Amino acid sequence: MKPPSEKSAGRRPSAPSFPPLQPAELELADFFVRMAGILGVPRSVAEIYALLYISPEALDFDHIQGRLGISKGSVSQGLKFLRDHEMVLSVKHPGSRRPRWQPTPSLAASLVALLRSQVLPALERAQPSLQRVLTEAEARGADAAVIERLNRLSRWNSRALELAPLLLPPPVP
Amino acid sequence: MKPPSEKSAGRRPSAPSFPPLQPAELELADFFVRMAGILGVPRSVAEIYALLYISPEALDFDHIQGRLGISKGSVSQGLKFLRDHEMVLSVKHPGSRRPRWQPTPSLAASLVALLRSQVLPALERAQPSLQRVLTEAEARGADAAVIERLNRLSRWNSRALELAPLLLPPPVP
């Protein structure tokens, strides 16, 4: 399916004056990249998260870019993604205009938010479709076993939809 | 992240003598494709599953290829994937040499098998890494908060590993 191309071990050049990732940092990044891969989150995003996760201090934009050796665009988009999913927080250091970033306290909550954003929309979009398919099948007097299958699927989906908001309460924006 | 290219709505030409997917079938296929997409399962695989799911009869290789209008290679690989993940069963119709395929009775079980195969290996590979990262951090007297984070992560991971076989019992092959 997706044997996620291992070879990217070769380090990219870091921007001037920022040290590249150290072995332990690399290893953690690797872990996050792999996990993120399961849900199709791009590596640059996972790397940013890993870096913030292992850093004692909140880091600003340039630090992130410099240490990971990735482009401005990637950092910007990566942070946007992480922000949107409530996986990072900005702290405003006094004396500097640039926000610094750190992971939100609860990784669990972050994962929940992420799943939520991935799965829920799919379930929602599916609901009317499944309904239609089912009705159509019944209308044309389709095979009983098939109708039963479709029924189960549709019930599943709507139950999941009902439950979702309870288990994964949406943030109050 | 992955706005899964909608445009593939244009139907591919079906092989001679097999009708293309009907609207209801298309709609169901769409649903499965979307769901599969979340876990990075390729569309051809999802389409095959959807077709079997909505068909009253088990279908053979040529039927699948013909109705979906995809290549032999894709059908072969797709069926292999579905077999490997215990999502389809072959029934041998008497009088014909070719196996016919149908979905396994429990979609839930299938999903579990799929998740299992995706998540478990990642957790396993991660365990020693996380351990190393943690030890290293402690050894060099890293920031206490970071050590705490890493600890939690590592504990999480190993707990998940312990639990996994209980929740998702491996098949007896």
Place this chain on the structure above:
DNA sequence: GCATCGGTTCAAAAAATAATGAAACATCAG
């Protein structure tokens, strides 16, 4: 044997996704 059926494999082509970086934009300080 050897020809045909049923598929599988795998290198090459096509499609999808992610990363880059220059230009555009927004905000703040003066």
Place this chain on the structure above:
DNA sequence: CTGATGTTTCATTATTTTTTGAACCGATGC
């Protein structure tokens, strides 16, 4: 206002993943 700073946008490029199809392989029947 105006210039500098800090970030976002987005067309282009690079990378990765998926699909294709022809060559190949292993039955099975003759």
